[in-house]
Amino acid sequence: MAELVNHISLERKIKMASFQKRGKTWQYTISRVIDGKSKPIRKGGFKTKKEAQVAAAVVESDLRYRIRTNRHERIICGLF
Secondary structure, eight states, X not given: OHHHHXXXXXXEXXXXXXXXXXXXXXXXXXXXXXXXXXXXXXXXXESSHHHHHHHHHHHHHHHHHHHXXXXXXXXHHHHO
16 A cells, blocks of 8 residues: 555645746746656736735645545555
């Protein structure tokens, strides 16, 4: 079972979001690695940095929830 958990933790890695001002709007970038490849998530067009921070926090939370859910499902499937 430890091998399964280690495999899952290597499969996806998420880092905190970074924020950039692009012209008059703000953009966030969430760095993530899936199967050894960089797959950042970018979204822009926010009027304020705070709006970008809130939106990025929602996406990060959703990604972490999905990882926990997938990990739980895989461990349970591995038991049966």
